Amino acid sequence: MELEYQGIMVWVEQRDGIAKPVSWQLIGQARRLAEKIGAEVFALVQGHQVEHLAQEAIYYGADRAYLVDHPVLKDYRTQPYSVSTLEVIRQVKPEIVLIGATYQGRDLAGAIATHLPTGLTADTTMLDVEPNPSRLLLASRPAFSEKLMATILCKKYKPQMATARPGIFEALPRDESRTGQILRVPFDMKEEEIATKVLQFYQDEERVNLEDAQVIVAGGRGIGGPEGFAVLKELADLLGGVVGASRPCVEQGWIKNTHQVGQTGKTVRPKLYIAVGISGAVQHTIGMTGSDVIVAINKDPNAPIFNVAHYGIVGDWQQVVPELIRVIKAGKPAVAGAGGAAK
Numbered sequence: 241m242e243l244e245y246q247g248i249m250v251w252v253e254q255r256d257g258i259a260k261p262v263s264w265q266l267i268g269q270a271r272r273l274a275e276k277i278g279a280e281v282f283a284l285v286q287g288h289q290v291e292h293l294a295q296e297a298i299y300y301g302a303d304r305a306y307l308v309d310h311p312v313l314k315d316y317r318t319q320p321y322s323v324s325t326l327e328v329i330r331q332v333k334p335e336i337v338l339i340g341a342t343y344q345g346r347d348l349a350g351a352i353a354t355h356l357p358t359g360l361t362a363d364t365t366m367l368d369v370e371p372n373p374s375r376l377l378l379a380s381r382p383a384f385s386e387k388l389m390a391t392i393l394c395k396k397y398k399p400q401m402a403t404a405r406p407g408i409f410e411a412l413p414r415d416e417s418r419t420g421q422i423l424r425v426p427f428d429m430k431e432e433e434i435a436t437k438v439l440q441f442y443q444d445e446e447r448v449n450l451e452d453a454q455v456i457v458a459g460g461r462g463i464g465g466p467e468g469f470a471v472l473k474e475l476a477d478l479l480g481g482v483v484g485a486s487r488p489c490v491e492q493g494w495i496k497n498t499h500q501v502g503q504t505g506k507t508v509r510p511k512l513y514i515a516v517g518i519s520g521a522v523q524h525t526i527g528m529t530g531s532d533v534i535v536a537i538n539k540d541p542n543a544p545i546f547n548v549a550h551y552g553i554v555g556d557w558q559q560v561v562p563e564l565i566r567v568i569k570a571g572k573p574a575v576a577g578a579g580g581a582a583k
């Protein structure tokens with residue numbers, strides 16, 4: 241059967257030629273969905289001097305990468321990015337389009353959805369597909385104040401589009417033996433036609449990039465107050481990481497909500513997640529169990545966090561964390577006495 245719309249397209253988000261991890265995570269998930277319905281996976285790479293990302297997309301699982309390389313696409317701007325995305329979608333006619341639910345991804349997805357005769361399911365946390373012949377995308381996301389999961393279908397129109405939260409899906413291992421096609425798509429837009437100009441980037445010192453962090457030291461209610469986060473920050477800095485938090489800490493005003501991990505916060509996948517004074521409620525753990533290694537520090541040996549931790553330290557964080565900091569600074573292995581191992 242010849243389908244008018246075919247293939248699953250993933251938008252590869254990049255900044256200064258470096259891809260956001262969510263791009264490879266979504267290509268991994270697209271590959272899993274594609275296997276179910278016998279479809280191909282396409283990557284859409286936009287930017288300036290970003291051909292290497294088209295190749296990377298293939299290493300991460302794409303069969304084909306559409307490359308739109310143009311000076312006006314150097315920095316993300318809604319107008320040139322949405323115009324070129326629409327051109328590619330209209331030419332290629334993918335049956336599904338997946339975009340990371342990042343600031344830029346949400347902006348782009350909303351902008352293109354207003355021009356395409358189809359719907360957009362925003363901020364999904366589960367993606368599946370019905371087998372042939374329906375090939376319907378099953379896009380699920382929390383609804384009604386996160387009390388239930390809603391699965392949203394776009395039955396009549398194509399492409400079926402969704403944004404998906406970073407950190408939820410696992411990227412496939414990068415495989416340099418994978419081969420695929422890179423197709424350059426011509427794009428003609430003049431700088432004068434674009435209403436917005438990027439003059440400068442300001443680094444927000446307080447902004448934390450939890451989703452891309454390799455190490456997160458997260459604090460919970462057990463750390464007792466905002467001053468506890470200063471100690472956690474020292475440990476995070478030593479490990480080259482950032483500070484995360486459970487929701488009560490945000491609600492108490494101990495730390496900004498951009499640090500929150502969990503169901504209503506960020507979903508993270510660092511190499512190392514250190515949970516300090518966090519009990520392990522499911523609304524928290526749902527956002528961090530994709531971490532490679534989880535270390536929990538809690539004074540209660542029965543705290544549920546130890547059920548998801550690979551390593552546990554039972555003890556008062558006010559003893560354990562300064563000791564870890566001291567040991568790391570001294571470059572020596574930890575000594576017994578600061579806490580007992582739970583696992």
Ligand SMILES: Cc1cc2nc3c(=O)[nH]c(=O)nc-3n(C[C@H](O)[C@H](O)[C@H](O)COP(=O)(O)OP(=O)(O)OC[C@H]3O[C@@H](n4cnc5c(N)ncnc54)[C@H](O)[C@@H]3O)c2cc1C
Binds near residue numbers: 502521555
């Ligand atoms: C709809 C909904 C969405 C939610 N979304 C989120 C979310 O996104 N993220 C989130 O985190 N929560 C979320 N929650 C809240 C969640 O249910 C829990 O209430 C919350 O995660 C508990 O935070 P906590 O572990 O920091 O605090 P607590 O459950 O109070 O745990 C504190 C822990 O610290 C330990 N402790 C105390 N003192 C010390 C010490 N000196 N040394 C070592 N350990 C110590 C205690 O033993 C305890 O285990 C949500 C709830 C709802 C209903």
